[in-house]
Amino acid sequence: MSAMELTSSAFADHTVIPRRHSGEGENVSPPLAWSGVPAEATELVLLCEDPDAPGATFVHWLVTGIDPGVTGVAEDQKPPGGLPWPNGFGRVGWSGPMPPPGHGPHRYFFRLYALSEPLPLHGHPGADDVHRALEGRELASATLVGTYQR
Numbered sequence: 001m002s003a004m005e006l007t008s009s010a011f012a013d014h015t016v017i018p019r020r021h022s023g024e025g026e027n028v029s030p031p032l033a034w035s036g037v038p039a040e041a042t043e044l045v046l047l048c049e050d051p052d053a054p055g056a057t058f059v060h061w062l063v064t065g066i067d068p069g070v071t072g073v074a075e076d077q078k079p080p081g082g083l084p085w086p087n088g089f090g091r092v093g094w095s096g097p098m099p100p101p102g103h104g105p106h107r108y109f110f111r112l113y114a115l116s117e118p119l120p121l122h123g124h125p126g127a128d129d130v131h132r133a134l135e136g137r138e139l140a141s142a143t144l145v146g147t148y149q150r
Contacts, residue, residue, distance in 0.1 A: 004036035006112045006142035010075070017108060017146035023098030024150065029061065033072035034112050038139045041068040041114035045134070046079055049127045050097070052106040057127035058088040060095055060108065064119050086124045097148035105149040114140040 010030040011017050019025035037044065044066035050058040067081035076094075078084055084093040099106040119133040 004034055004038075004112060004114060004140045004142035006032060006034045006110060006144040008032050008110070008144060008146075011146050014145050015147065017097055017148045022096040022148055025096065027094070027096045028076035029073070029094035029096075030110075030146075031073065031075040032110065032112075032144070034142060035071060036140065036142070037068050037071075037114050040116065041139055043115050043118055044068050044070070044079070044082075045113040045115060045119060045130075046073075046082070047109075047111045047113070047127070047130055048094075049109050049111070050099070050106050051109065052099070052103075053088075054100065054103070059125075059127050059130075060087055060097065061093070061110075062087065062125065062130060064121065068114060085121065088126075090124075097146075099148060099150055101150045103149070105147045108146045108148060110144040110146070112142045113138050 021030045046063045048061035062085040063082040065083045066079040070080045073079040089095045115137045
């Protein structure tokens with residue numbers, strides 16, 4: 001697999017996500033930029049998940065069908081060409097970090113995938129559904145990790 005890079009001007013890898021982007025702040029999605037998308041990619045998928053959530057990995061943002069020629073997304077915007085899906089809160093689009101108070105720092109994995117074909121997702125897919133659907137379709141990926149605690 002080729003290497004892609006995913007960054008944000010709002011926070012560096014493995015640092016705190018600003019309150020502005022959290023569920024207790026303005027709840028706006030962070031700006032993201034990426035590079036290294038393989039030329040043969042037919043679509044990009046953006047997934048933000050919290051594996052530290054009580055119970056199961058929690059989806060904060062899932063967008064499929066992103067145009068592979070796009071190199072990023074501005075703050076509080078939908079990635080160009082993308083189809084936003086319901087998140088773990090039941091809302092379509094971004095819903096920022098809102099871990100239980102006193103639960104310690106949670107990690108939020110922003111993952112960008114370059115795919116050879118569209119994902120066969122339906123309904124209200126969870127993180128496990130997305131990861132299963134990615135199998136055999138992934139050309140490259142990149143990860144950016146932010147943290148947040150209340």
